[in-house]
Amino acid sequence: MKLALTYFNFPFWRAEVSRLALHLGGIPFEDIRPDRDQWMALKASGTLPYGQLPVLDVDGVRYAQTGAIARFCGQLSGLYPTSDPIAALRVDELLDAATEINYELYPTMRVKDPEEKLAMRQALGREQIPRWLTAIETRLLDNETQAYFVGTQMTVADLAIWRLIAWFTSGILDGVPTDLVDKHPALKAHHAAIDADPRIRAWMESHYPSK
Numbered sequence: 001m002k003l004a005l006t007y008f009n010f011p012f013w014r015a016e017v018s019r020l021a022l023h024l025g026g027i028p029f030e031d032i033r034p035d036r037d038q039w040m041a042l043k044a045s046g047t048l049p050y051g052q053l054p055v056l057d058v059d060g061v062r063y064a065q066t067g068a069i070a071r072f073c074g075q076l077s078g079l080y081p082t083s084d085p086i087a088a089l090r091v092d093e094l095l096d097a098a099t100e101i102n103y104e105l106y107p108t109m110r111v112k113d114p115e116e117k118l119a120m121r122q123a124l125g126r127e128q129i130p131r132w133l134t135a136i137e138t139r140l141l142d143n144e145t146q147a148y149f150v151g152t153q154m155t156v157a158d159l160a161i162w163r164l165i166a167w168f169t170s171g172i173l174d175g176v177p178t179d180l181v182d183k184h185p186a187l188k189a190h191h192a193a194i195d196a197d198p199r200i201r202a203w204m205e206s207h208y209p210s211k
């Protein structure tokens, strides 16, 4: 099976979850990272099913949507519970939660006025994001091990939430406090553990030396 995953050259959860799943599973894939001009050309080409990234080409056929791609890559790489529908349900739930949290932030990215943007982000940092973090942390606490969100092994849900939290705490979102996760010790510990996984560290250091 020939795979090509296309997304921008930064470790945003939408693509990193699948890039890393394939990498950790030892599944060869072409890692395509368009620059701005290539992205504009790709968008204009009409070949993106929903006009957005990420997309995954499988034997020349193009597929889209973050959650669908993450599940598929997770299945190929052993990071998705293919023989346990209940565990799969929980992984799917977390991928969908990540998508919804992401959508909370999107409107703020289109706001031109810096003060209005800051106020929107501060409100999200005070209300919606802490609520989402509490909900996600509860899922982690509900799991038997708490080392992972589902079962006793890493899944794509762990990778998705790890990168999502890295986004919130990176400081790139002006107005969103970078210490939000400090009030969620289990989530913070989970994040630190995934971040310190030697295979993941090696990937991050080789692809994004500053992170």
Ligand SMILES: N[C@@H](CCC(=O)N[C@@H](CS)C(=O)NCC(=O)O)C(=O)O
Residues within 6 Å of the ligand: 014, 051, 052, 053, 054, 064, 065, 066, 067, 099
């Ligand atoms: N529903 C899509 C949303 C993907 C999405 O919003 N991608 C953004 C990049 S993070 C994008 O392509 N934005 C450019 C655009 O919409 O023109 C998914 O789940 O993958």
